[in-house]
Amino acid sequence: MYWKLYIKQAWNLFKQNRFFSAIYVVGTGLAISMVMVLAVVYHIRTANIAPESHRARVCYLSDTSYKADEGNMQFQSNLGERLAREVFGSMQTPEAVSLSTNPNVIGRFGQEIFVQVPGGDDSPRVSYRACNAGFWRVFDFSFIDGKAFTEEEFQSGVRTAVISRSLARRLYHKEKVAGETLLLNDVAYRISGVVEDVSSLFPNAYAELWFPYTASIYQMGMNVAQEFRFACGHLEAVILMRQAKDFPAVQQEFDEAMKRFNTTLTEGKAVTPPLERSSFTISGIAQKDIYIAFALLTVLFLLVPALNLSGLNASQIQGRLEEIGIRKAFGASRRSLFMQVFVENLVLMLPGGVLGLLFSFVWVHGFKDILLTHDLWTLVLGVNGNNFLTAGMLLDPWVFVVAFGVCLALNLLSSWVPVWRAVRTPIVNALNM
């Protein structure tokens, strides 16, 4: 093989025809960037990225409805505290279960929390999650200082809280604040730990403040009288399974536990939808439609530029028919000629790929609201304020592999026909040029 020679030759061609090369590189870059946007979005929304490090083996349950036996009364909401505690508490198959409130939903109920350092004059409204101790096992937070509250603290309702790095900075002007006191709507909590900021692109983990829901200043439905509130409340469950293939077993155990729970109800019945696996949605569009749209877009984004680039390739090869004729006259096989053009194009395509990847990061950053928000209302109401991107979301070996694959595919698609035609030109004609 003449790899080295081909690459050297390609480099020289690149230098000889700068304008053509620049157009080619930028053109491929843009084409690749479109496909890469799809890949990066898919990666961010589905891959295991901290704190949602276990997306592959979690399932979700957020809604339930309660139907009264008499009359037409029906309630629908997030899970009630008693249902969540009794049903998930009895389950053995899952590794851990996280129960927490959803900051976007709870805000609509007017359960706001303002925090303040004792004696301080800044009291911002914060996005918070009242959660259980299992939350810290299901999600993977990195602690800068202190640690999460424990199961015992949760059980006994100790007033303790975890805050994000930027909230600590804002309130205390430093980051190591474990052990300090923080006022939540004037109630004193002890800070047990400080975590790295979480992007609101992780809708199941995002908040600025976390505390045990047993120690919430708002009524969490723990000592309620009405039966419908046993079933309906403010909690959402994320279940971490030991293995992804446990899902049917978890569902079965859950159904049995629900049956047992329903025997404790006397006036009605709680009905839950089936547990949900991690799914891929954009702005509230369902997974199936998104997959179809992605498949179509990938084909479109690859095919259209490929056809256009093939025109560019054809013009380039046109000018080199003499060279090809001479090489053929001296006995070069079609295969090796094909390989040569292929490698040359790839050399041009690779900087295009790098450029495309960079472009795609710019695209994703510019369009993160539309592309990365999971439901439309979050987008329109603009409550997805903290949706920053981190290097961990963008730089991933998998994304690079896809980028290279796209380069290769685009290269093959765009150089196949022109090269094929050039290589088949009769030697005499080619030499005649």
Next chain:
Amino acid sequence: MKILFHIIKIVRAEIRSNLWILAELFVVFIVLWVMVDIFTRQFQVYHQPVGYDTEHVYQAIISHRSKEAPSYVKYDDDGTSVARDYQQIVAQIRQHPDVEVVSISSYSEPYTFSCMNSGMQRDTASQSVTARQHLVTPAYFRLFDIHTAEGDAPETLAEKLPQEGMIISQNLAEKLFKATSAVGQYVLMGNDSVRISAVCETLRNDEYNEKLIYAYFNPLSLQKYAEEGATEEDYADLALLFRIRPAADSRDYAHHFLQEMRTRLQAGNLWLSDVKSYEAIRYNFLANSEEASSQKLLSAVGAFLLVNVFLALIGSFWFRVNLRREEIGLRMAVGASRRSILGFTFLEGLMLLTLAALPALVVCFNLVVLDLVPTATTDARLLRFGWVSLATWCLLACTILLAIWYPARKATHIAPAEALHYE
């Protein structure tokens, strides 16, 4: 004219390589046409008057302490103490030297999604019209600088509001009575007959709001609120807005106001938790709107398509110029100037575009006829169709000229002798 036929001949002769370009131009022309149509329409809608002037307007966010908080003050009366607390806060804001107007309203502010609607009709026989209720204090008109339909000062509306009857917007008056002057007329709301006391200018919720809102105004009375036993939550739900002297306004005025007034604006369980500039509220609303999102996405798709047209043309013209070196050489030898060769190549590109545009326009025209793209009034349709088509053509023409320029220039720089030598 002759040269055009000649170019058509050339285009036909190279139909095989042109077919792909024509097909691509055809599709891209349709997509771009629809996009230009959407963009120009949104631009027009955006620049129609909104009716609200949000400059120098701020919103004071009043929060209430939760009942679970230890510092919660428990009142034993039926709401008079809470009313007193709220009015104390309002009075404090009013007394601030920078503040010109203070308005209180309930779900009646522009750039929001929350609204209250109800139906009204001229008489029992006529069609019912759904209109948005504005529950406001008289200062609301001065705050947002809302004029009467005749253009009189906001004070006129402020005077009329507390009087019997209600104020309606101009477009609602026209809808109900087919006339702007509806003062003194009556409309039916449920079983009540309500007198129109004044007509104000037409309003829109936001710049993208295409359908004008039918608006009617009722006075909001804090006294009535208190009598009905409003709780802290009810008061926190009201929008407390104020406008400041233009000279006092600055970039971070909201922050300064909050810092300065936070301790003073506390009464009972109510307190000032935030101050927002209404310009910022407007900006965020517009930036997060579906229109802004779709504009961004469409622009990206449009840019992608234009880049592709560019690549397609630059590729094929490069190819063609390489192939046609002999022809070009011959032309130059016979005396064609560089400029004429350049012009000839450009014309060929534009001819291709026009050939693709004609069938594409048939499709676009059908889209308009079938009402698949929303257009303004019927009589303006044809004119609009022409404008949009021309704009699309120009957009593509620019891209094509840009793409052809380099290969064409290269072609003209061949020495005639060298080009001829190939033959």
